[in-house]
């Protein structure tokens with residue numbers, strides 16, 4: 588790879604759809620495709636960076652966050668939580684935003700449901716959206732929507748988020764803490780995983796506490812993926828993975844995407860953006876040591892995380908690639924980590 592060659596990047600996790608939903612712009616979909624959108628991602632910056640997409644999360648943000656920062660998004664901001672109908676509507680609206688991105692992009696963006704489609708997107712320089720569900724609360728309210736979302740392209744699910752739900756306990760813990768923060772999957776949580784497994788959907792353990800993680804390993808006979816998590820040995824965040832968890836993911840032939848959020852990277856767990864890119868490379872190194880180079884990718888968390896100053900948005904991703912080169916990552920290894928394993932399985 589010479590200095591001007593940018594590796595293709597296929598990313599394990601981003602929160603663009605939630606950011607579009609939260610946006611107060613008149614037409615955020617248009618701004619993403621044809622203009623500039625504040626935040627980490629828009630189409631022009633993605634294309635310039637050779638970022639060809641990845642897993643796009645449909646996500647219900649915390650009620651307090653929406654109430655404090657985007658009260659216009661709530662039917663009644665004097666409530667203390669979302670109504671069941673709001674939970675369903677918010678997820679459906681984010682799905683619609685993904686469909687609009689595809690429909691209004693003049694062929695530049697495609698919702699993909701197979702590896703072949705993703706590979707074709709790469710060849711045709713299109714942005715590939717693989718739909719992912721982060722937290723499945725709305726399926727507890729309207730279970731039949733799983734089939735509707737699958738038909739619309741949903742191919743990846745993280746059944747749990749930080750809140751407790753019908754499917755299992757959340758993962759809320761102060762720093763430092765082990766991932767063991769509560770009980771595991773409920774019977775409904777196990778059922779949901781089995782249903783998604785039968786549909787050959789990807790199962791994401793990134794937001795699972797440790798017991799739910801081991802429950803998942805036991806029941807899901809498929810590669811297990813942590814789309815955006817780091818090493819617990821380097822940063823003792825409950826969201827990060829212990830060496831035993833890494834070994835189990837490796838054994839399942841799964842994958843871990845390294846998260847760029849400073850609070851999941853730093854040894855002190857601080858939300859301090861003055862964080863060297865070396866810390867991302869340290870986590871990559873550690874994950875590769877424990878999982879092997881075929882089991883590690885990027886899971887940036889763009890548009891949903893606090894990035895290091897040096898990597899302020901997608902346009903600065905070359906800074907990280909350069910740091911990987913300086914730290915003796917070969918071109919071949921960089922290609923594996925940035926896309927090859929995820930897109931081509933090799």
Ligand SMILES: [Zn+2]
Nearest residue numbers: 721793794815
């Ligand atoms: Zn997340």
